[in-house]
Amino acid sequence: KAGVTQTPRYLIKTRGQQVTLSCSPISGHRSVSWYQQTPGQGLQFLFEYFSETQRNKGNFPGRFSGRQFSNSRSEMNVSTLELGDSALYLCASSLEDRGYNEQFFGPGTRLTVL
Amino acid sequence: DAKTTQPPSMDCAEGRAANLPCNHSTISGNEYVYWYRQIHSQGPQYIIHGLKNNETNEMASLIITEDRKSSTLILPHATLRDTAVYYCIVRGDHTGTASKLTFGTGTRLQVTL
Numbered sequence: 001k002a003g004v005t006q007t008p009r010y011l012i013k014t015r016g017q018q019v020t021l022s023c024s025p026i027s028g029h030r031s032v033s034w035y036q037q038t039p040g041q042g043l044q045f046l047f048e049y050f051s052e053t054q055r056n057k058g059n060f061p062g063r064f065s066g067r068q069f070s071n072s073r074s075e076m077n078v079s080t081l082e083l084g085d086s087a088l089y090l091c092a093s094s095l096e097d098r099g100y101n102e103q104f105f106g107p108g109t110r111l112t113v114l
Numbered sequence: 115d116a117k118t119t120q121p122p123s124m125d126c127a128e129g130r131a132a133n134l135p136c137n138h139s140t141i142s143g144n145e146y147v148y149w150y151r152q153i154h155s156q157g158p159q160y161i162i163h164g165l166k167n168n169e170t171n172e173m174a175s176l177i178i179t180e181d182r183k184s185s186t187l188i189l190p191h192a193t194l195r196d197t198a199v200y201y202c203i204v205r206g207d208h209t210g211t212a213s214k215l216t217f218g219t220g221t222r223l224q225v226t227l
Contacts, residue, residue, distance in 0.1 A: 004157070033214065043158070043201075043217035056214050090157050092215075103215060105157030 002026065004106035006091050012112045018079040021109045025072050025093030031055075032074040033103065034066060037088040046089075049074050078111075086113045116141040116204040123222040126196075132189040134221050136202030139183040145206045147178060148215070149187045151198040158201065158217075161187065192225045199223070 005024045013019050025032050034046040045058040049068035066076040072093075078085055088110050092103040119137040126132040138147065149161040162169055162176045164185070169176045175188040189196055201220040 035217075042219060043152075045214045045216065048214060058214070088155075092157070102160045102163070103158075105159065108155075108157050 004091055004093050004104050006089075006106040006109050008109060009107065010110050010112075012114065013081050014114050015081055015083060017081050018077065019081060019111060020075055020077050021089055021091075021111075023074045023076075023091030023093075023106060025074070025091075026104055029093035029095055029104070030072050031094045032068055032072060033092045033094075034074070034076050035090040035092065036060070037090060037108070038084075038086070043090070046076065081113045083113050085111065087111060116145055118202045118204055118218055120200075120202050120218065120221045122219065123224070125224050125226060126189075126192045128193055128225050128227055129191055132192040132196065132223055132225070134187040134189075134200050134202075134223065135184065136187070137184045138202070138204045141182050141204050142206070145204050147176065147182075147185050148203040148205060149174070149176065150201045150203065150215075150217075151196075152201070152220075153195075153198040161200075192223075194225050194227070197223060197225045 007022045031050045033048040035043050037043045047057045047066050048055050052068045063079045068074045088108045090105050090108045092105045094103045116138050146163050146165050148163040150158040152158040162171055162174050164176045164178050178185045199220040199222050201217050203215055
């Protein structure tokens with residue numbers, strides 16, 4: 001069974017640009033979460049999508065947005081990039097058929113903003 | 115979700131058991147204890163979880179104290195590939211609701227020859 005895939009793996013952008021990152025969850029997983037990881041702030045939750053609806057959102061500005069498609073694939077978008085947006089962006093998917101929550105993470109997209 | 119406290123770093127000799135502690139003194143009755151690890155520059159990896167009883171799988175064992183205020187993750191025979199940051203996370207049963215995980219700073223485990 002294929003794992004969570006994220007594209008692209010590496011990205012370099014300049015300040016003011018926008019970027020779109022993609023995540024394909026494990027087949028059958030309907031929940032997709034996004035996290036940002038930086039050396040200073042660690043792993044922080046961005047948002048979660050389930051059945052094409054945003055179900056929870058972390059404490060990030062409106063420049064960070066996302067969406068989920070009917071096949072559960074998800075994209076996140078960051079507009080008007082700032083230097084501080086340089087980070088590893090991780091996507092995780094999970095099943096919803098059990099009481100506990102095992103999330104499967106992708107390898108991440110490393111975004112560098114110059 | 116309850117807050118957790120972990121030592122920032124630990125060392126372990128290869129082949130020995132690595133015992134990683136976690137304090138979660140404010141845990142409530144329906145909250146699970148999860149352990150994830152993150153090997154350098156990779157996405158976090160689920161290891162194990164538990165509610166009240168001790169748990170074991172092919173990767174590790176989880177020992178939860180009777181009062182559930184602390185737990186220990188045990189890697190029975192640590193190898194160099196177990197060098198990683200280990201995160202202890204406490205989270206309630208959220209079936210059908212948000213899947214957010216709150217990561218702390220974790221324990222950086224260094225396995226040495």
